[in-house]
Amino acid sequence: MEERYLTCIGCPMGCALTVTMNGNEVVSVTGNTCKRGDDYARKEVTNPTRIVTSTVKVLNGSAETVSVKTKEDIPKGKIFECVKALKGVEVKAPVHIGDVILSNVVDTGVDIVATKDVN
Numbered sequence: 001m002e003e004r005y006l007t008c009i010g011c012p013m014g015c016a017l018t019v020t021m022n023g024n025e026v027v028s029v030t031g032n033t034c035k036r037g038d039d040y041a042r043k044e045v046t047n048p049t050r051i052v053t054s055t056v057k058v059l060n061g062s063a064e065t066v067s068v069k070t071k072e073d074i075p076k077g078k079i080f081e082c083v084k085a086l087k088g089v090e091v092k093a094p095v096h097i098g099d100v101i102l103s104n105v106v107d108t109g110v111d112i113v114a115t116k117d118v119n
């Protein structure tokens with residue numbers, strides 16, 4: 001049996017989690033105060049994912065950049081590639097919250113959307 005130690009990112013309490021593994025199988029999760037911690041720990045040790053946030057350049061807008069994020073979590077291993085893919089992206093103003101800036105970023109099936117309005 002192997003133990004892995006994580007800090008839950010589900011809320012500011014940051015519970016210290018201990019995950020007991022038997023090979024690739026999760027045997028138990030302890031240290032969590034609520035179910036979200038258990039869910040987070042199981043996902044983190046088997047298929048870790050994250051929301052990615054960044055900014056992209058806006059052409060002819062009231063601001064030079066607009067904040068964007070992945071619409072859903074993407075695999076942690078794709079974060080670097082995702083940030084790189086956003087580097088050369090430029091959008092024309094106006095941009096509205098929820099507008100798709102880039103679809104299917106790095107073949108994750110997840111879109112990049114704007115999180116701000118820029119006129």
Ligand code: SF4
Binds near residue numbers: 012014036
């Ligand atoms: S286990 Fe629950 S209470 Fe603890 S940090 Fe995670 S979400 Fe918050």
